[in-house]
Amino acid sequence: MAMTDSDRRVRRTRRTLQEALTSLVLEKSYERITIQDVLDRADVGRSTFYAHFRDKDALLLACFDDVREELQRDFDGAVEADAIFLHAHRHRRVYKALCGRRIGVGGSVAHLHLKRLIAESVRRQHASSGSDLPADAVAEYRASATLGLLMWWVDTDFREPLERIIRIHQRLASSPVQATVTTGPAAG
């Protein structure tokens, strides 16, 4: 019940299980991975698994946890949502494993958490702009957009360089696709 991180055995088991899941996700869809698969890959006893994690999702979250905390800190500092691209690039492997299309049908636990983080960042930005649009709607719209682009980047194996994807994001986020060329000089 104690299960503190101070015990080397605990650290080892958790790490092994997390790595097993991470590597499995690169091979087949998260949903089709069974706990048994993880146990086999990790070579860890069944009862040991349940001593640490409630279920598969808990393990997935744990995989994502360290990385997520770091992202949280990055976001608390920065105002720009761009931070997430830097972060994803730094942790390419983890993002590839946990956020790509491989996981689920268009979504995942990690996906959900990422969106929440981005949405908060957007909400902070939007708060100071005094718009009459519903804040939640704006946050949801922009967070979904950014996350969509991020997922695309992940799924295309980070083909575009970091600087380029950030520039793409900035252009998409700040204006219509035609970029700074508007149809008219602020009609209305």
Add this chain to the structure above:
Amino acid sequence: MAMTDSDRRVRRTRRTLQEALTSLVLEKSYERITIQDVLDRADVGRSTFYAHFRDKDALLLACFDDVREELQRDFDGAVEADAIFLHAHRHRRVYKALCGRRIGVGGSVAHLHLKRLIAESVRRQHASSGSDLPADAVAEYRASATLGLLMWWVDTDFREPLERIIRIHQRLASSPVQATVTTGPAAG
């Protein structure tokens, strides 16, 4: 093997199963619904289910199918992505059941299909605008954004009136949150 719609029994069974799943999704998350649950609710034999659908996802898609075909037609006609809000409003109950947060952790089969439809619409729009941005990235960004807003609308039980959500979408899609006031007159 025939299983034509001309047989009343076939129609009845399929309808019953679809309605069972739809109603169950309103009660608990799609992932936690078992085929057994559907059978119990529908009062349909196990073997009968497999005579019609390969698995749970196939049934879900069938639930969504009629509605999806209609949406496809609407989209083929319209250039605007707004069409989807009209459609969602017309089929509130289905959208609520199949697209809300209730289904999965941030995503679903229906979600994926919707995004695909929206992305195609976006791609058509974007094709004619001659931008230097990667078309896929733009499509993914905008489709995710629109879908995110749509999901928000669904999850808030269509609180905002149809006209309002469409206007919100247009403003979000066509410019920064500050709306039509740009930072400068087309620099470059």
Add this chain to the structure above:
DNA sequence: TGTTTATTGAACATAGTGTTCGACAACAGA
């Protein structure tokens, strides 16, 4: 070193999946 405690491995009950098959009932077409 001795003590604590995480891990093991097997066993178990439970639950869901997907398939089969004979008996039955509902159907379409004449």
Add this chain to the structure above:
DNA sequence: TCTGTTGTCGAACACTATGTTCAATAAACA
């Protein structure tokens, strides 16, 4: 209304995965 067709029933089956228990063991800690 009759007749042949065919969808449905329901029970049985093998199979896979889940989640829990417990005594024995091995590893870590201090």
